[in-house]
Amino acid sequence: MAEYEVVHSKSPVFYPIYERKADLKHQTHYCPGCGHGVVHKLIAETIADLDLQDRTIFVSPVGCSVFAYYYFDVGNVQAAHGRASAVATALKRACPESIVIAYQGDGDLAAIGTAEIVHAANRGENITVFFINNAIYGMTGGQMAPTTLVGQTTTTTPWGRRPVNEGYPLRVCELLATLEAPVYIERVALSDNKNIMRARRAIRKAIELQRDGAGFSLVEILSPCPTIWKMTPTEARDWVAENMIRNFPLGVFRDRRLAMPGNGGPPQRSVAEVLGLTSPSLGTEAPAAATPTDTREWKMKIAGFGGQGVLLLGQILAEMGMREGKEVSWLPSYGPEMRSGSAHCHVCLSSQRIGSPLIEHPNVLVAMNEISLRKFAPSVTPGGLILYNRRTVPADLGVSNVRLLPIPAAELADQLGAAKVGNIVMLGALLELTGALSFATAEAVLQATVKNPDLLALDLRALQAGRDWARQLPREVR
Amino acid sequence: MRQLCKGNVAVIQGAVLAGCRAYYGYPITPASEIAEAAAFYLPQVGGVFLQAESEVAAINMVYGAAAAGQRVMTASSGPGISLMQEGLSYLAGAELPCVVVDVVRGGPGLGNIAPEQSDYFALVKGGGHGNYRNLVLAPASVQEMADLTMLAFELADRYRNPAVVLTDGFIGQMMEPLELHARITSPPxxxxxxxxxAATRKNLITSIHLEPDALEAHVRKLEAKYREAQEREPRHELYLAEDAEVLLVGYGIVSRVLRSAAEQAREQGLRVGLFRPITLWPFPVQALREAARDVRAVLVVEMSTGQMVEDVRLALREQAPVHFYSRVGGNVPLAEEVSARIFEWVETAVR
Amino acid sequence: MASEPRGRVQIDPNECKGCGLCIDACPPHCLVFTEELSPYGVHPAHYLGSGCTGCGICFYVCPEPGAIVVYRLSPPPKVISTTEASRAATL
Incomplete structure (x- = not known):
């Protein structure tokens, strides 16, 4: 009596009983003759053969295979419609040692998820995508798919797919093969015994490539959908052979190893280093910090044109205030104004917690150009100070109860040889005229922020120039 | 050490401290500095930063990273948040923790890029499909951008649910001192x-429950979680509220304006206080009822045509008259404007 | 046919959905539908009891993970791995 041994049987990568199903726990939920089951078996066989069961994460799509997790005894993540490649991207990046398989149908991958598959492929994500193309929406009952053939009748193409209305079937492999990053793209078909065995080799290769860290691979599988096609399983299989393959030629569209350029990423540092938390306990206070004795509230508006250093001047003032132990806020104008070239910012300096950082009525206005002067001068509080970036003020400017001082900051900066330090000249004048913050702090902030020694020297000269100009102003205007 | 920091950057500094090691996002003004900061910080600490092809892809990448157990976040503004709503529903349905920051801009449609508070309904009331809630925190300063982002990660993990930091263009764009405490946390x-x-092979992340009884059981489980959050998590801040005859209610940047408005009104002899919800969901109902117990009127101010005010009215029912004042389109109300409005109402009431 | 068939197929009527793909694909035509209906109301496939070569084609065309078990006479003619054996056998 001869001995028989098992050569083909249910893969251990499938659950023995489909506990996650409500009923019919021995059968899949797929229709008789459906291609999904065949592909599932080929994938399971590869996972088992390559000993990857513990490492595999299977991302199931929306479509008939939404319930692939009923069957695969691997880690399972179910994704939103069309997003399996995006979900797979993040899973793989979170778990580089895992084997991430995204399993998607034609509606999922080639209609709603077109962007996600193109970009996952283009990034060369080291994932494996199995794309089941049956030219129809199965789960939802037979609507047109992006891969529906010209002339093919579906519930949403009752007169057949007409290119004039719906365009032509989308050829995913050809599309993705235009990209640089994918390493393996092949189209196979479940049309006959021979092609099923080709599909088996392609599926195996795609998973092996991921295991070896090669990069993105996709296998498109032309697959029968007898129920929705209204055919018997054998008719459907033959329809794949006779009609689908003619429209979707089989073959290898990409098969190459790609050496991506070196990653060029940053050196790795600790969180404390990266965030500047030098001490493991609390950080130390900035050296210049002191208990504020000045209880004046400063509400400064700095306004001008893009490139005049308006926002930076505000930031320097806020940084100085913080170092002197004040409460500070800096609020930039952003939005359409920022795009059209003019800019302003609000700086509050206070000994108290700051309420609104938005200043309607500043007590100091720095106007770096005439437009800003005319726009904001009327809003300055009585007794406030306006510093204007010119030698003279416009004669027709009707503001009263404020000190309006012309400070030719740009001119002084030009004399120093760099127009861009006009804002620092203005800072020097502002500090001299208000006494809001100390020169020592200004120098400390500049030293801390300006790394180039030549630029720093220039800034310090500009600061002094502004200060000197303000000092020589007649006492009565100061 | 105190550093002068932009609100949007503070979000990422807080996230890095909270153990966030993945960011998937798509640029949009006025939230882009969050993505830029993530691109700078995360790769230095072994994290992932990826600029996705869209907000739709980004939120689904968040789903994937969360499914893998990473602390993960994204950030966007109105139009991008609209695109993420389906993903948020999936995240809540699959019980995946994540943090989403919305730096709200003017809407509807393309609107503008100036600050608004018009995404309250979209995030506090849900926005996506189905029975779920987001945990929603509303920072009012740069410091809170970091602190509440850290809290958001904790709450997201505690409840296995998306947590949202709902802020606006002003808080995102402004700079204030930020002090980070070096309590570096690691995710649970x-x-x-x-x-x-091998240890996680049996696990399944999904939001589908085909059988009505199974889905009802799942939704009831979520509901119980949300009820627990409603009991444990409401947070608020009071300012000058003890003896107030008029109580201002506002969140985020508006609460800052109202702080100034309350001070101004007090200088003019009217006892005005402020109630600031820190959690918008769960809404601090009890605390608001207590704060409003002895007031003559409540004034809600929002940069929307009236969204949070509905929750205030629900909370207070007939306890006190609730007035509403708003600016929209990117206009931020001024303190002067609000205090003038308070006096108008008080005079009307006296007459 | 005095010698034992080289292979044997076992089809589980509780898993077979009666699609008939295996019957159509079987090179030696040794699979047929049963007369009786299965508990699910279909005519499952059934091995005639002779003629099987153990090629495994029925296994690969069958969409059900566990419906078909293929046996082969032991020892196999060549000593190769299971997967290699199935590949060699089917092409």
Whole structure:
């Protein structure tokens, strides 16, 4: 009596009983003759053969295979419609040692998820995508798919797919093969015994490539959908052979190893280093910090044109205030104004917690150009100070109860040889005229922020120039 | 050490401290500095930053990273948040923790890029499909951008649910001192995650429950979680509220304006206080009722045509008259404007 | 046919959905539908009891993970791995 041994049987990568199903726990939920089951078996066989069961994460799509997790005894993540490649991207990046398989149908991958598959492929994500193309929406009952053939009748193409209305079937492999990053793209078909065995080799290769860290691979599988096609399983299989393959030629569209350029990423540092938390306990206070004795509230508006250093001047003032132990806020104008070239910012300096950082009525206005002067001068509080970036003020400017001082900051900066330090000249004048913050702090902030020694020297000269100009102003205007 | 920091950057500094090691996002003004900061910081500490092809892809990448148990976040503004709503529903349905920051801009449609508070309904009331809630925190300063982002990660993990930091263009764009405390946290163990390991092989992340009874059981489980959050998590801040005859209610940047408005009104002899919800969901109902017990009127100010005010009215019912004042389109109300409005109402009431 | 068939197929009527793909694909035509209906109301496939070569084609065309078990006479003619054996056998 001869001995028989098992050569083909249910893969251990499938659950023995489909506990996650409500009923019919021995059968899949797929229709008789459906291609999904065949592909599932080929994938399971590869996972088992390559000993990857513990490492595999299977991302199931929306479509008939939404319930692939009923069957695969691997880690399972179910994704939103069309997003399996995006979900797979993040899973793989979170778990580089895992084997991430995204399993998607034609509606999922080639209609709603077109962007996600193109970009996952283009990034060369080291994932494996199995794309089941049956030219129809199965789960939802037979609507047109992006891969529906010209002339093919579906519930949403009752007169057949007409290119004039719906365009032509989308050829995913050809599309993705235009990209640089994918390493393996092949189209196979479940049309006959021979092609099923080709599909088996392609599926195996795609998973092996991921295991070896090669990069993105996709296998498109032309697959029968007898129920929705209204055919018997054998008719459907033959329809794949006779009609689908003619429209979707089989073959290898990409098969190459790609050496991506070196990653060029940053050196790795600790969180404390990266965030500047030098001490493991609390950080130390900035050296210049002191208990504020000045209880004046400063509400400064700095306004001008893009490139005049308006926002930076505000930031320097806020940084100085913080170092002197004040409460500070800096609020930039952003939005359409920022795009059209003019800019302003609000700086509050206070000994108290700051309420609104938005200043309607500043007590100091720095106007770096005439437009800003005319726009904001009327809003300055009585007794406030306006510093204007010119030698003279416009004669027709009707503001009263404020000190309006012309400070030719740009001119002084030009004399120093760099127009861009006009804002620092203005800072020097502002500090001299208000006494809001100390020169020592200004120098400390500049030293801390300006790394180039030549630029720093220039800034310090500009600061002094502004200060000197303000000092020589007649006492009565100061 | 105090550093002068932009609100949007503070979000990422807080996230890095909270153990966030993945960011998937798509640029949009006025939230882009969050993505830029993530691109700078995360790769230095072994994290992932990826600029996705769209907000739709980004939120689904968040879903994937969360499924793997990573602390993960994204950030956007109105139009991008609209695109993420389906993903948020999936995240809540699959019980995946994540943090989403919305730096709200003017809407509807393309609107503008100036600050508004018009995404309250979209995030506090849900926005996506189905029975779920987001945990929603509303920072009012740069410091809170970091602190509440850290809290958001904790709450997201505690409830296995998306947590949202709902802020606006002003808080995102402004700079204030930020002090980071070096209590570097690491995420809790997540035995439910799918990581491609023997230990996690049995795990399943999904939001589908085909049988009505199964889905009802799942939704009831979520509901119980949300009820627990409603009991444990409401947070608020009071300012000058003890003796107030008029109580201002506002969140985020508006609360800052109202702080100034309350001070101004007090200078003019009217006892005005402020109630600031820190959690918008769960809404601090009890605390608001207590704060409003002895007031003559409540004034809600929002940069929307009236969204949070509905929750205030629900909370207070007939306890006190609720007035509403708003600016929209990117206009931020001024303190002067609000205090003038208070006096108008008080005079009307006296007459 | 005095010698034992080289292979044997076992089809589980509780898993077979009666699609008939295996019957159509079987090179030696040794699979047929049963007369009786299965508990699910279909005519499952069934091995005639002779003629099987153990090629495994029925296994690969069958969409059900566990419906078909293929046996082969032991020892196999060549000593190769299971997967290699199935590949060699089917092409």
């Amino acid at each position: 163990e997540k035995p439910w995650a799918v990581r491609g390991t």
